[in-house]
Amino acid sequence: MVEEYEVxxxxxxxEELINFGDIEDIKEAFSEFPTAHVVxxxxxxxxxxxxxxxxxxxxxxxxxxxxxxxxxxxxxxSKIIDRRTFSDIFTxxxxxxxxxxxxxxxxxxxxxxxxxLDKKTREDVIVLSAYPPETAGGIMSTxxxxxxxxxxxxxxxAKIRHDAPSQKMIYYIYVVNDNMEMLGIITxxxxxxxxxxxxxxxxxxxxxxxxxxxxxxxxxxGQIEKHDLVAIPVxxxxxxxxxxxxxxxxxxxxxxxxxxxxxxxxGIVPSIDEQGYLETTTISHFKRRVAxxxxxxxxxxxxxxxxxxxxxxxxxxxxxxxxxxxxxxxxGNMGSQAATVVIRAIALDQIQDTDWIKILLKELRISFLLSxxxxxxxxxxxxxxxxxxxxQGLSHIYIGSIIGAAIAIQVISSAIIxxxxxxxVRRLGGDPAVAASPxxxxxxxxxxxxxYFSIASNAISx
Amino acid sequence: MVEEYEVxxxxxxxEELINFGDIEDIKEAFSEFPTAHVVxxxxxxxxxxxxxxxxxxxxxxxxxxxxxxxxxxxxxxSKIIDRRTFSDIFTxxxxxxxxxxxxxxxxxxxxxxxxxLDKKTREDVIVLSAYPPETAGGIMSTxxxxxxxxxxxxxxxAKIRHDAPSQKMIYYIYVVNDNMEMLGIITxxxxxxxxxxxxxxxxxxxxxxxxxxxxxxxxxxGQIEKHDLVAIPVxxxxxxxxxxxxxxxxxxxxxxxxxxxxxxxxGIVPSIDEQGYLETTTISHFKRRVAxxxxxxxxxxxxxxxxxxxxxxxxxxxxxxxxxxxxxxxxGNMGSQAATVVIRAIALDQIQDTDWIKILLKELRISFLLSxxxxxxxxxxxxxxxxxxxxQGLSHIYIGSIIGAAIAIQVISSAIIxxxxxxxVRRLGGDPAVAASPxxxxxxxxxxxxxYFSIASNAISx
Numbered sequence: 001m002v003e004e005y006e007v008x009x010x011x012x013x014x015e016e017l018i019n020f021g022d023i024e025d026i027k028e029a030f031s032e033f034p035t036a037h038v039v040x041x042x043x044x045x046x047x048x049x050x051x052x053x054x055x056x057x058x059x060x061x062x063x064x065x066x067x068x069x070x071x072x073x074x075x076x077x078s079k080i081i082d083r084r085t086f087s088d089i090f091t092x093x094x095x096x097x098x099x100x101x102x103x104x105x106x107x108x109x110x111x112x113x114x115x116x117l118d119k120k121t122r123e124d125v126i127v128l129s130a131y132p133p134e135t136a137g138g139i140m141s142t143x144x145x146x147x148x149x150x151x152x153x154x155x156x157x158a159k160i161r162h163d164a165p166s167q168k169m170i171y172y173i174y175v176v177n178d179n180m181e182m183l184g185i186i187t188x189x190x191x192x193x194x195x196x197x198x199x200x201x202x203x204x205x206x207x208x209x210x211x212x213x214x215x216x217x218x219x220x221x222g223q224i225e226k227h228d229l230v231a232i233p234v235x236x237x238x239x240x241x242x243x244x245x246x247x248x249x250x251x252x253x254x255x256x257x258x259x260x261x262x263x264x265x266x267g268i269v270p271s272i273d274e275q276g277y278l279e280t281t282t283i284s285h286f287k288r289r290v291a292x293x294x295x296x297x298x299x300x301x302x303x304x305x306x307x308x309x310x311x312x313x314x315x316x317x318x319x320x321x322x323x324x325x326x327x328x329x330x331x332g333n334m335g336s337q338a339a340t341v342v343i344r345a346i347a348l349d350q351i352q353d354t355d356w357i358k359i360l361l362k363e364l365r366i367s368f369l370l371s372x373x374x375x376x377x378x379x380x381x382x383x384x385x386x387x388x389x390x391x392q393g394l395s396h397i398y399i400g401s402i403i404g405a406a407i408a409i410q411v412i413s414s415a416i417i418x419x420x421x422x423x424x425v426r427r428l429g430g431d432p433a434v435a436a437s438p439x440x441x442x443x444x445x446x447x448x449x450x451x452y453f454s455i456a457s458n459a460i461s462x
Numbered sequence: 463m464v465e466e467y468e469v470x471x472x473x474x475x476x477e478e479l480i481n482f483g484d485i486e487d488i489k490e491a492f493s494e495f496p497t498a499h500v501v502x503x504x505x506x507x508x509x510x511x512x513x514x515x516x517x518x519x520x521x522x523x524x525x526x527x528x529x530x531x532x533x534x535x536x537x538x539x540s541k542i543i544d545r546r547t548f549s550d551i552f553t554x555x556x557x558x559x560x561x562x563x564x565x566x567x568x569x570x571x572x573x574x575x576x577x578x579l580d581k582k583t584r585e586d587v588i589v590l591s592a593y594p595p596e597t598a599g600g601i602m603s604t605x606x607x608x609x610x611x612x613x614x615x616x617x618x619x620a621k622i623r624h625d626a627p628s629q630k631m632i633y634y635i636y637v638v639n640d641n642m643e644m645l646g647i648i649t650x651x652x653x654x655x656x657x658x659x660x661x662x663x664x665x666x667x668x669x670x671x672x673x674x675x676x677x678x679x680x681x682x683x684g685q686i687e688k689h690d691l692v693a694i695p696v697x698x699x700x701x702x703x704x705x706x707x708x709x710x711x712x713x714x715x716x717x718x719x720x721x722x723x724x725x726x727x728x729g730i731v732p733s734i735d736e737q738g739y740l741e742t743t744t745i746s747h748f749k750r751r752v753a754x755x756x757x758x759x760x761x762x763x764x765x766x767x768x769x770x771x772x773x774x775x776x777x778x779x780x781x782x783x784x785x786x787x788x789x790x791x792x793x794g795n796m797g798s799q800a801a802t803v804v805i806r807a808i809a810l811d812q813i814q815d816t817d818w819i820k821i822l823l824k825e826l827r828i829s830f831l832l833s834x835x836x837x838x839x840x841x842x843x844x845x846x847x848x849x850x851x852x853x854q855g856l857s858h859i860y861i862g863s864i865i866g867a868a869i870a871i872q873v874i875s876s877a878i879i880x881x882x883x884x885x886x887v888r889r890l891g892g893d894p895a896v897a898a899s900p901x902x903x904x905x906x907x908x909x910x911x912x913x914y915f916s917i918a919s920n921a922i923s924x
Contacts, residue, residue, distance in 0.1 A: 230709070262727075300787065337728050
C-alpha cells in the first residue's frame, strides 16, 4: 500500500509547492502525481483556490484532473470559472465524465456553453449525453484509438501517435473500415511485437466481444467481468464503433448493483437517479419505503387473526404470550439467513435450477442442528428459570417441551421457507432478491404462530 | 452485446470444427475466439474430451484456456491428465491461477508435480502459493514486464518483445534497478510515442501507487478502484517488485466483499475459504449461523420478561396480544430498512461522521410520514373490523387510538435505532455492517414491547 504517511507526504509536498514552488515545478508535480491523490489535495482547498491552481496547468492536465471530481463538485466549480477557461477544461475532460456533467446542466447552461466549444467537442458531447444513463451509450467514452485494416504496423503506430495525445490509456486498438464499421481488435503489444512492415490485416483478431449501444449497463459490466476486459467496444445497429466502456466503469456499476440488491432485499424500491442518501429528499425516501412497509403491516394483521382464533388457548396459558415474540423473531432471523445465503449463491452462479432439492435438503440438515440449540435453550429457560404459575396439571417440563418443540419446528420450517422462496421466484422467472427479507419474515411469522398455537392447543387438550 | 444467437453460433462453429475441421483450423479458432466462450464450449464436453481438445493446442494456448476454468474444475481435470502433459499446461497457466491450483493440491500431489516443472516455474509457484490468500501476495500474478532505467526506448521495447511472449497483457512497464527495486512506471504507449533514442530515465514517472505484499486484498481492490488502475504493482519490504494485481481481481474481490457484507448483515459469520454454497458442509454452515441465532434467541427471552411484567395488562386486554406480532414485525422491517440505507450510504462514502445529526433528523422526518400510514392502517382495522369484545368502559375508537399511537411511535423509534446503530458502531471504529439486521430487529422488538405496554397500561388506568 502506498502508506498513509506517504500519501500525507505527497499532500504536504503539493502544499509546499503551491506556497513556495515555481510554476514549472508545480505543473510537473500536478501532472505526474497520481491523479486521485492530486484531487484529494485539491479537495482540502476552497473552490476559488482550486480554480486558480487549475489555471496554472496545461489544459490537458486540468481536464484530466477535473474529470476526477464527482459530477456535483464539477458543477459547483463550473459556476465560478469564466466561460472561456471552463470551455477549455471541458474540452479536455474525459469524454464520459464530460457527457455526465453536460447532462446535469440546465437547458440554458447547455445552450450557453456550446458556442464556446470546438465542433468536434460539441458534437461529441451532444451525442453522448443523448443516451439514457442506464445504457452502454450513457456510460461510454469516445476516447479510443482506431486504425485501418490495410495499414502496416508502422503506419498504424504513426496514426496512434498522431491521434492519441491524451493521457487516457490506449490498450486495445480498434480496427475499422472507412465507414467506421468495426472489423476487429489488435493490442498495442501485438503491434510493437511485430515487424513494422507487417499488415494489420494479417495480425488482427476478427473475433471480439462487444456491447450494443442500447444494452443495459449491468449486462455490459457483466461482459467486462466475464472476459476480463480492459475495455469493451460499443457498436450501434450499423456495427459502427461509437464508444468504449472501460473496466473502471464496470466496478462502479457493480457497486451500484450491490446497493440495489441490498435495498431490494429489504423491501426498498431502488432509486432511479443516483443521488446520495442526504441529497435525496425526505419525500423520495418515504415513497421508496412506504409500499412494502404498509403491505407487510397489512399482511401482519393476519397474525392478529390467528391469535384471535386461538384466544382461548392464550387466555388459559398466558405463558404462551411470553414466548410469542421470541418465536417470531427466531423464525425471522432463520428465514432471512437462509434467504441471504441462497440469494447470494444464486447471484454468484454457484447453483443451478436443478439444485433446488439439494439446497432444501441441506437447509433441512442445517436447521435441524440449529433447532436443537434454540429449542434446547428455551426448554432450559422454562424449566430452570420460569416462575410463571401454570394451570393445574401442567408441569414446567411439559410446557417447556411443548414450547421448545414448537420453536424447533419453527426454526426448521423458516429455513425451508427462507431458502425456498428465492428459488421459487427464480423458477418463475423473477429476480430472487425480490423474495425480500420483509416478505420472508412476515411469512414465517404467520406460519410460526400457526405452528406454535396448534401444537400448544393440541398438547393442552391431551 | 454479443447476442445470445451470436454466442451460440460461435459454440456451434467450435463443435463443427471439432467434428469436421482440420487441426490447423481448430488450433486457430481456439486461439482466437474469446477465451471465456471457448471455456463455455468446453464445459459442454466430458472431461476426457476436454483433455483431448487441449492436447491439440499449443501449450501456451492450452495454459491460457486452462486458467479460465474454476479451480475445482482444474483439479478434476488434472487427475485424468498424464503428468507430463499436465506439467506442460501448468507451466503455461497464468501465474496467479497456477498458484491457486497448487494450493489446493495435497502435499503428496504437490511433491509429485514439482520435479516435472522447470526451475523458474517451480520457484514461482512455491513462492506465490506461500502467501496467505487474503493478502496481496496471495492473489498477485508474476506476469509483468520490467525494463532498466538506463535503457533507451528502443532497447526497452526489444526487452519487452523478448521477455513477454505470453498472451497476458502488457500495459504498464515497470522500471526497476539491478536489485529488482521498483523505481517507477512507464506505459507502453509512452514508449512507442517517444523517440527510440530517448532514455527511459527521462520519461518514466517516479510517482506511483503500489501495494505491499502483506496488504489486505480488500485494500488492494480499493486502491485499484480509487486510481482506476489496470494493474497495481506489489512490493515487498525491500521495495522490490514481486508481482502485480490486475483489475479483474479487483472485481472478484469486490463481489466477495459484497457477499460478506450481506451475510454479516444477517448475522452469518463470513466463511474463511471461498467454497460455494453446496460445496460447504452442513457442519460449516451450522457453525457460521449458530452463534448469532442462539445469542439473539437468548436476548429475545428478554422480551418474555417484559411481557411477564405487564402480564396483568395483557390478561385484562387480550386484544393487545393480537397486535403484538405486527408491532414487532413492523419495528423490525422499519429498523432493517433504515439500517440498510445508512450502511450502504456509509459504504459508498456518501456520508461523513459529522453528518450523524442530519441523518437522524432525516430518518425522523421519513419515519414520521411512514408512522401515519401504518398507525392509521391499524386504527382503521380496529375501529372498522374488530369484533373483539372489550372490557367495560373502553371503546374500539379509544383502543384503536392507543394501539395506533403505539405502532406509530414504534415506527419512529425503530427508524432512529436502525439508522443510529450503524453510525454508533462506526463512531466506535467498527464495521457498520456488523450492526446486523438480527441485532437491530431484536433491539426494536424489546423497545417496541416496552413502548406498546407502557402506553397501553397508562391508557387503561386513566
